Structure formats: C-alpha cells, structure tokens
Amino acid sequence: MGRYRGSVCRLCRREGMKLFLKGERCYTPKCSFERRPYPPGIHGQAARFRRKASDYALQLREKQKVKRIYGVLERQFRRYFREASRRKGLTGTTLLQILESRLDNVVYRLGLADSRAQARQLIRHGHIEVNGRKVNIPSYRVKPGDIIRVRDKSRKSPFFRERAEVLAEGARQVPDWLELDVTNLAGRVLAVPQRHHIDLDINEQLIVEFYSR
Numbered sequence: 642m643g644r645y646r647g648s649v650c651r652l653c654r655r656e657g658m659k660l661f662l663k664g665e666r667c668y669t670p671k672c673s674f675e676r677r678p679y680p681p682g683i684h685g686q687a688a689r690f691r692r693k694a695s696d697y698a699l700q701l702r703e704k705q706k707v708k709r710i711y712g713v714l715e716r717q718f719r720r721y722f723r724e725a726s727r728r729k730g731l732t733g734t735t736l737l738q739i740l741e742s743r744l745d746n747v748v749y750r751l752g753l754a755d756s757r758a759q760a761r762q763l764i765r766h767g768h769i770e771v772n773g774r775k776v777n778i779p780s781y782r783v784k785p786g787d788i789i790r791v792r793d794k795s796r797k798s799p800f801f802r803e804r805a806e807v808l809a810e811g812a813r814q815v816p817d818w819l820e821l822d823v824t825n826l827a828g829r830v831l832a833v834p835q836r837h838h839i840d841l842d843i844n845e846q847l848i849v850e851f852y853s854r
Contacts, residue, residue: 700851703844710841711740712757717780722852733845734836741834744771745779747789751821751828752813753804768795783830790827801826816840 694702708718725735740746745760748769754760761779763769769776770792771783783789791801807813808823815821816838820829 696850697854700847703847704851707737707740707843707845707848710757710843711743711746712761713740719852722848726852733849736848737836737839737843737845738834739782741839742782742784743779744769744776744781744783744789747783747819747828747830750816750819751789752808752815753791753801753826753828768792768801785830785832787830788827789830790822790825796826 704718708715713721721739722732722736725739726732728735741750745757745764748754748760748763749757753769754763764779764781765777767775767777768791769789771781771787771789773788775792795801796805805823805826808821808826815828816834818830818832818834818838820831822828
C-alpha cells in the first residue's frame with residue numbers, strides 16, 4: 642500500500658490551513674504554516690495573486706484536505722464515499738462519521754497520541770486494544786459501547802506514562818461522543834459522532850459534488 646513520505650508541513654501549506662499533522666509542533670511558533678502561510682514551491686508566494694479558482698478546483702482541494710487530515714489514500718477514501726452514499730441521511734455527514742469512527746482517529750481524539758499519524762503507529766505496533774482484544778488495524782471501525790484502551794504491558798512504557806501525566810492535567814479536550822478514563826488510559830465510545838461534534842473547517846458538500854460529477 643502506498644504512503645506519503647514527504648514533509649507533512651507542505652501539505653498544510655498547500656491546503657492553506659493548519660491540518661495539525663505534526664501534533665504539538667503545530668501549536669508552537671516552529672509550525673511551518675505560521676512561518677510560511679503560502680503554497681510550497683518556488684512560485685508559492687505568487688499563488689495568492691492568481692485568478693479565482695474554478696468550482697472543480699475548490700471541490701478537489703476540499704477532498705484533498707479531508708484525505709490529508711485523516712491520513713487516507715484515494716482508493717480507500719473513494720470506498721468510504723461509496724459506502725456513505727448508500728446509507729440513509731446526508732452523504733457528506735455520513736462520510737465524516739465514517740472517518741471519525743476509524744480507530745486511529747479515536748485514539749487521537751482521546752489524547753492517547755499527538756497526531757493521527759502517531760496513533761496509526763501505536764496501533765500498528767500493537768499497543769491498543771478494543772474490548773479486551775488487541776487490534777493492529779488503524780482503519781478498524783469502532784461503534785457505540787466499544788472500549789479502547791492501552792494494553793497493560795504498554796502502559797509501563799515511558800511514552801504512555803508521559804501521556805498519562807499530560808492527560809491528567811486536562812489540557813486535551815475530548816469530544817462529547819467519547820469518554821476518557823485517564824487512570825486506565827482508556828476511552829469509551831458513547832455515541833455515533835454528529836456533525837456538530839466534528840470541529841474541523843470542512844465543507845463536505847464540495848466533496849459530494851466532486852464525486853457526483
């Protein structure tokens with residue numbers, strides 16, 4: 642399976658907004674987007690003076706932005722869209738609900754990782770379990786009632802001891818559809834995430850229009 646191996650800071654600059662792909666660094670003055678808030682490349686600074694983008698360009702950029710936020714490649718993203726279009730309700734909202742329900746996103750939302758990329762790595766390395774069973778598939782879909790926790794053996798590591806201290810300070814805001822147990826480094830899925838729970842600057846209707854052409 643392919644994977645983007647370039648600088649993730651370039652992705653933020655290309656989309657013209659912070660995608661928070663590097664965890665804590667994104668909240669500091671070292672953030673690349675804070676220092677160079679224009680597209681990458683030798684013609685990046687001139688991009689702000691170009692003519693108005695077409696409808697297709699806006700739709701494409703919105704689709705690319707959401708893919709990059711959640712770390713999903715085109716083939717999988719298209720599959721999620723087809724699944725969302727078959728379900729009842731608004732296709733765009735359903736698509737975001739599917740993406741939010743991925744295990745890597747839930748681990749990130751609970752504050753057990755600084756970024757979704759780091760959450761994927763923790764899952765791949767077998768540090769996370771769901772309902773008492775180890776799960777090493779980042780795209781695993783959680784559902785209401787599921788309990789996600791760090792495995793007992795992994796909790797003894799310096800990384801997770803530090804995470805426990807950070808979470809105990811209450812600096813990380815956990816969304817309402819999740820419940821965090823700091824003591825046990827665990828979380829519970831309380832409900833399916835609704836659109837108002839997803840605090841991202843996304844216009845999902847543009848994605849629907851892109852795939853409906």
